Amino acid sequence: MTKAFITGIQNMTNTIGVIGLGNMGRNMAATLVKKSFTVIGFDLSETACKQAAEQGVIAATHLSTLTEQCNIIILSLPKAEHVEAVCLGDNGLIHVVSPRTTIIDTTTSVPETSRMVAAEFSKQNIAFLDAPVSGGPAGAATGTMSMVIGGEMEAYKQVLPVLEAMSSVRVHVGDVGAGNIAKIANNMLAAAHLITTAEALTLAEKAGVDPEKVLEAINAGSGRSGASQAMFPTWVMTKAYDSGFTMGLMRKDVGLAKTLAQSLNLTLPMAMQTAALWEDSAQKLADSDDFCCIAQCTNPLLFGKEDEV
Known part of the structure; x- marks a missing residue:
């Protein structure tokens, strides 16, 4: 990392850019506003921009408006392909972001997308950290939130005040891409634990024991x-099912874990069975349903809403 880069970061202002103002990005931006940062946000959705503005975020109509005023930019996007498009597309950040x-x-x-994007940005003296989060909206x-972070340690240390304002736990895992791998592994476990917990409570119920007490x-x-x-x-025992994270997003994450395992020629039977169960759940649960609804596939009477069983 060059001396010029480090000097630029050390002279950073309290103005942060956030691209992607959905449930996660908007709430991250609002949290930074509460911590006395000035936040400029961008989203293709006018509704999202309006909601963010109500939370104190300055809405930008063009990416260039944001990049001209921010030397720290946070991305909160649905998938890897969106990251690539926003960063490297014809109208992407790489054309308007300053060194x-x-x-x-x-x-x-x-990880492949993060490494490719980071390599292109590095040619222009721009740092890239992959920092996926847990904790929901x-x-x-x-x-x-918890953050698992990949990228150069020096870049991580320089933006640590911003990361600390956004999260309660941060783990720097390794080089670019390492954060993605850690998050994929974490979400595979979360997906499996939702199913195994539903099965354990179903076992207890059918054996005549109060599942609430068994959960305790x-x-x-x-x-x-x-x-x-x-x-x-x-979200499950209360039947609220309003975590803010959807079945579609978890299916995507479980699919990433399956693809990564296959690319490494690994035999991971539990991971593959978890992936199969989440894929099969699409026959009963829409992508828009809350991800905790997966419990209903195990026991619709115990975990389903009364008007749905």
């Missing part, structure tokens, strides 16, 4: 997980 800018990509993307809104017991024992400690109490 000594840092791009922080919070998208659950793939609620975590984004409260600054309590699991959370006091060695079988607990993020699914049993947070997802089931908050």
Whole structure:
């Protein structure tokens, strides 16, 4: 990393750009506003821009408006292909971003895309970090997300004040792409734990034991997980199903794990079975349904809403 790059970051202002103002990006932007940052946001959706403006975010009508005023830019996009288009497309960031800018990509993307984008940006003295997040819209809104980060350590350290404002936990995993791999592994576990917890509670119910009490017991024992400690109490047992993360997004993430395993010629039977179950769930659950609804495929009577069973 060049001395000029480091000097540019050290002289950074408190103005941050956020591209992608959906549930995650908008709430991350709003959290930064609350932490006394000036935030300029961009999204193709006028509705998203309006909602962000109501939370104190300055809406930009063009990418160039954002890049002219920000040398730290956060991406919050649906998929890897969107990251590539926004960064390297005909009207992408690479054509309008100034040298000594840092791009922080919070998208659950793939390592190959992050490495390709980072390589192109580096030719123009622009740093790129892949920094996918966990915690959902609620975590984004409260600054309590977890972030797993790949990229040069020096770039990570220089933008750490911004990352600390957005999240409660940060783990620098390695070089560019490492954050993506860690997030894919994490989401594969979360997807599996949702199903195995539903099966464990179904086992208890059919054996005549109160599943609520068994969930409490699991959370006091060695079988607990993020699914049993947070997802089931908050969204499944209450039948709220309003986490803000969809079946479609989790199916995408599980698919990324399956593809990565296959590309490495790995035999991972549990991962493959989890992927198959999430793929099969499309016959019963729409992409727009909350991702915790996967429990309904195991036991629709126990976990389904009363008007749906």
